[in-house]
Amino acid sequence: MVRLERLDDSRWLIPRSGDMRTEGLVFADDRLMDQLRHDKALEQVANVACLPGIVGRSLAMPDIHWGYGFPIGGVAAFDVEDGVISPGGVGYDINCGVRLLRSDLHEADVRGRLNPLMDQLFRALPSGVGSRRTDFALAPADLKGVLADGASWVVARGYGWPEDLDAIESRGRLAGADPGSLSERAKKRGRNQLGTLGSGNHFAEVQVVDEVYDERTAEAFGLAEGNIAFMIHCGSRGLGYQVCDDSLETMLDAAAKYRIKLPDRQLCCAPIPSPEGRRYVGAMNAAANFAFGNRQMLAHKAREVFARVFGESAAANMHTVYDVCHNIAKFEEHSFEGERRTVCVHRKGATRAFPAGHRELPPRYRSTGQPVLVPGDMGRYSFVAVATAAGFDEALGSSCHGAGRMMSRTQSRKRMRGRDIKREFRERGIEIRSDRARTVAEEVPEAYKDVEDVVRVVASAGIGRPVARLRPIGVVKG
């Protein structure tokens, strides 16, 4: 049982004990903490604190839940010389993330054509298990291009606009990608999955800007109350899963080779400067670039659908608000006890949140701070927040990434048995498109924490500031 000390209304400390090299810090209020006590997520925060070279605290965002290795919602920084890199701190779905497009369409413009819109989106954005595109597959040289150059490769081939790149974290390309380090199996899995959503909690949603909390920032983000937005949540698909799988085998051997004591095998890791560590960084960045390219392609395909249904001029205003990673390890500069250091920040189920003035932000967001996209569940709402300076200092420039599950998939299916969920949603004004009743039953709002609770803690802890709430009216699920 992990010992907890309540620091204030939104912070809990896990004091050092056993093999922990540092403290844990969990952002949660009493209500979220009550939901956490029943699983192993807090233990996982403590496990991360045991890894060599950790700098600062082992952090958990308010949407923390039980994962494998790192908790989902876990953030930790490691010294670039003495620290480690762990595929378990990134996750299987490397650069799983969220993209948000805005539009000038109003809910009233869309309501009357919601069914044809959703039907066409469902066809244009392949979803479901092992979903693949039938209209094109990447030749080996093309795949290498995506792995090396990410979204910019996709845009250069006419799938999207050059301005999209300004609104993607790291401009949609992580430098240092090494496509040659990927296994043939990983490449095979990615060949026809560029531009696919996948399954599980991945989705594409037509949303309405339901409420604006910060007019000035919302305006800077291009969001106005009553307007339509489009959100995409997906990652690097089978290619990323395979990169992680392949790396874990190597890292298990590396952990033994470098005598790293592991509290959980899924935390297997290697020193960042080691050959194994460098190889993983190259492979991870390549998979991350594939994910950036994937969301770029999906955004382009969605715009094509909006153009067909509402006309070219409607689609021409669907600018990218932002595109964020929430499963990644990145090299960043942060301050620790007054000293600037370059560290490798692992974010597993956590969003990078850089504040106003940060040099990595595009000019359009340099005075506001970075948009933080927080998808909720398919029945209630999602949020757009903005990064804060306080969050940069205390949370390693990180914020929450979603609602976080609170019910297992099995429980959820049992609870939903006998219910016609699609019909229930239709009566509430939400059209769902999915081939799998099981996925829909597992993804119902009841299975998730209320993302509003999560965002409230983000705001009270000062690691983000809510800007707008988005309400779904159409959902594509895998």
Added chain:
Amino acid sequence: MSGRSTPEDRTGRRAARERAVERGPAGSLRELDHTGDVGFEMEADSLGGLFRLAAEGLVGTLGLPSASGRAPDAAETMELRRADLERLLVAWLRELLVRAQVNRETPRIGRLAVAPEEEGFALRASVSWTAGEGPTREVKAVTYHGLRVERSGEGWSGCVILDV
């Protein structure tokens, strides 16, 4: 992973040697209630039985269509070697998972033996594959989190968590 074996490894190998000849899929399979992912616990009277049950658990989680009554499209003998039983279990399930997802095939496990070797453990299984529509549920990976393969009384028990 170092090649040095622990006392547990040696005990496991000795026990496995005694049970290298399979006696069928007797045992139990129980789904775990994991908040974020899907897991299951297995109990079997032999290591081979345990690995077979784990495969059944994976196939069930994937929601693969039944291949019974249909002639297989391909058959092979799979051979895997790893330094310890837990890594061998993950490697076994990963092979089945990737084939099922990438090629959209349903496996049927024939003879299956897990036996100790000088450098660890080896699995040898005859697997036939039937082409079909593939899984109805995505499983991203077989994780090492909470992974367990251990002696349990006269038999074996284990636990696997899948990232879904």
